[in-house]
Amino acid sequence: MKPPAAKPASPSTRAIRVVPSSGPTAWLTSFTAAAMTFLCVFALALSLASGRLADRWSDALARTATIRLSAPAEQVQVQTDAILLVLSTTPGIASYQAIDDDDTRALLEPWFGPDLPIESLPIPRLFEVVEAVPGYDSEGLRNRLTAEAPGAILDDHTRWRRPLAEAAARLRFLGLLSIALIGATMAAMITLAARAALATNIEVIRVLRLVGAKDSYIARAFVRRFTLRAFGGAMVGAAAGLAGVAALPAADAAGGFLTGLGFTGAGWLWPMALPPIAALVAFVATRRAAFQKLRELT
Amino acid sequence: MESTADVPLVKPSRPLSVKETTVIAFENVAYSYSGSELLADVSLRLAPGSFHFLTGPSGSGKSTFLKLAYAELRPTTGRVTLFDRDVTTLSRDDVARTRRRIGIVHQDCRFLDHMTLAANMALPFTVSDRESDPKELDELLGWVGLSHLSGALPPQLSGGERQRAALARAVIVDPDVILADEPTGNVDWEMSLKILTLLVELNRMGKTIVVATHDLNLIRQAKAQVQTRVLRIAKHRVQLAGADL
Numbered sequence: 128m129k130p131p132a133a134k135p136a137s138p139s140t141r142a143i144r145v146v147p148s149s150g151p152t153a154w155l156t157s158f159t160a161a162a163m164t165f166l167c168v169f170a171l172a173l174s175l176a177s178g179r180l181a182d183r184w185s186d187a188l189a190r191t192a193t194i195r196l197s198a199p200a201e202q203v204q205v206q207t208d209a210i211l212l213v214l215s216t217t218p219g220i221a222s223y224q225a226i227d228d229d230d231t232r233a234l235l236e237p238w239f240g241p242d243l244p245i246e247s248l249p250i251p252r253l254f255e256v257v258e259a260v261p262g263y264d265s266e267g268l269r270n271r272l273t274a275e276a277p278g279a280i281l282d283d284h285t286r287w288r289r290p291l292a293e294a295a296a297r298l299r300f301l302g303l304l305s306i307a308l309i310g311a312t313m314a315a316m317i318t319l320a321a322r323a324a325l326a327t328n329i330e331v332i333r334v335l336r337l338v339g340a341k342d343s344y345i346a347r348a349f350v351r352r353f354t355l356r357a358f359g360g361a362m363v364g365a366a367a368g369l370a371g372v373a374a375l376p377a378a379d380a381a382g383g384f385l386t387g388l389g390f391t392g393a394g395w396l397w398p399m400a401l402p403p404i405a406a407l408v409a410f411v412a413t414r415r416a417a418f419q420k421l422r423e424l425t
Numbered sequence: 426m427e428s429t430a431d432v433p434l435v436k437p438s439r440p441l442s443v444k445e446t447t448v449i450a451f452e453n454v455a456y457s458y459s460g461s462e463l464l465a466d467v468s469l470r471l472a473p474g475s476f477h478f479l480t481g482p483s484g485s486g487k488s489t490f491l492k493l494a495y496a497e498l499r500p501t502t503g504r505v506t507l508f509d510r511d512v513t514t515l516s517r518d519d520v521a522r523t524r525r526r527i528g529i530v531h532q533d534c535r536f537l538d539h540m541t542l543a544a545n546m547a548l549p550f551t552v553s554d555r556e557s558d559p560k561e562l563d564e565l566l567g568w569v570g571l572s573h574l575s576g577a578l579p580p581q582l583s584g585g586e587r588q589r590a591a592l593a594r595a596v597i598v599d600p601d602v603i604l605a606d607e608p609t610g611n612v613d614w615e616m617s618l619k620i621l622t623l624l625v626e627l628n629r630m631g632k633t634i635v636v637a638t639h640d641l642n643l644i645r646q647a648k649a650q651v652q653t654r655v656l657r658i659a660k661h662r663v664q665l666a667g668a669d670l
């Protein structure tokens with residue numbers, strides 16, 4: 128008969144116990160993970176929001192273009208026909224339409240009133256072009272229009288759309304870069320904390336080597352502890368960050384650039400991925416530090 | 426296999442693998458700490474089941490010799506072979522595995538100070554992810570007279586208690602070899618004899634024993650019980666001592 132063991136602990140739980148818990152580095156790891164995850168939530172919100180913005184702007188603006196035709200009266204019909212011919216033979220155009228006088232009048236009515244003698248005014252004739260997916264080659268189209276209908280000007284909004292979309296895309300990139308930097312900083316801090324813990328426990332490590340512990344076993348004790356601490360800290364940081372983002376004013380109320388800074392729909396799930404990622408970063412950083420340190424010992 | 430001890434403490438050792446003819450061998454080994462030569466031209470061969478004492482003046486290199494024998498130090502020149510394997514060819518994991526076959530009693534009896542004595546005893550099992558048998562642990566603690574201290578932390582133990590605990594920890598995993606550095610340095614004569622009896626008993630179980638000691642009385646006492654050989658370190662050399670002890 129075997130007396131029952133007091134408390135059967137799993138091997139990994141016992142592995143963690145062979146190293147005494149060290150106060151200051153424990154605190155440092157949890158705090159770093161919490162703070163970095165908190166920052167990460169905002170960087171994530173920023174890059175998701177600017178990503179949405181970039182998509183929306185390029186989407187909405189890229190789909191339609193306008194052709195303006197200003198020509199001497201006797202040329203208008205000839206060039207109109209030429210433009211329609213060019214459009215009908217250009218690949219990448221979903222639909223096009225000449226805007227007739229009634230529609231033009233309706234467009235101008237808010238500014239000039241309903242009785243505008245549109246026929247006698249040199250108002251350019253307008254064509255609306257809706258781009259297909261994939262789109263047309265706007266430079267090619269412009270060249271053909273210049274050749275066939277010299278009075279036609281293609282306005283595809285790119286001139287003022289591009290900087291906006293580029294700014295938004297760059298903002299998204301900066302957000303992602305911040306996330307990477309935050310991750311690297313966390314890895315560096317945890318590496319330092321792990322090194323400090325290893326140095327503090329050098330005698331413990333010697334004893335463990337003496338009784339036949341492999342490096343992987345010794346590393347496990349440290350790695351598990353730091354991983355758990357980073358995970359715990361990151362949970363707190365992510366929760367605080369999410370609360371902060373949720374407390375931002377609603378998108379429609381705030382308006383302007385800040386419109387939609389936050390998470391939408393499934394975007395709320397992204398911050399949930401941060402604690403496991405923080406744990407992974409801690410795992411890799413501690414493991415590397417541990418094996419480096421252990422190799423210095425016999 | 427004869428056994429005279431009243432406590433059936435140690436299970437019969439697993440046999441050495443057929444290939445292994447030498448447990449520990451030194452071939453022209455020299456060792457120096459940062460330049461100054463401590464050991465030179467040491468050649469010897471410890472057969473399985475042998476019992477050796479290692480003597481020599483303080484600072485002559487007894488502990489160093491034992492550290493070479495459990496691969497904590499690598500020889501400056503020459504070759505150390507453990508279980509027929511050159512230590513320079515051993516990976517770090519190989520060293521760890523080899524140490525599970527070697528019970529080490531360190532001169533300054535290192536323990537994990539944050540864990541109880543019982544947990545420290547079980548450590549060789551713990552680090553190889555094996556379960557220790559609590560009954561066996563109790564018996565072993567009883568034999569070294571530490572049952573009442575199983576829940577104590579190592580810093581609370583006296584020098585002699587630490588030494589007995591270190592010996593108990595060294596034998597718990599049933600190693601093939603026991604390397605003991607001054608195992609009786611801090612205990613009274615009665616306890617010295619008790620520790621010697623344990624070592625003799627382990628030797629009769631087929632284990633190879635090396636004991637570094639200053640204590641000539643202990644060596645004389647051992648010679649009365651078991652066939653031993655005495656190695657003496659003098660002038661950087663390890664020599665077989667004569668029968669004049």
Ligand SMILES: Nc1ncnc2c1ncn2[C@@H]1O[C@H](COP(=O)(O)OP(=O)(O)OP(=O)(O)O)[C@@H](O)[C@H]1O
Pocket residue numbers: 458459463481482483484485486487488489490532
């Ligand atoms: N890590 C080290 N670095 C440099 N010198 C060392 C180191 N360890 C031991 N020595 C020196 O090597 C010599 C032998 O040390 P060792 O511990 O092997 O002696 P010993 O025979 O065990 O002595 P004692 O009987 O006092 O335990 C001593 O002079 C010691 O100062």
Ligand SMILES: [Mg+2]
Pocket residue numbers: 487488489532606
């Ligand atoms: Mg010594």
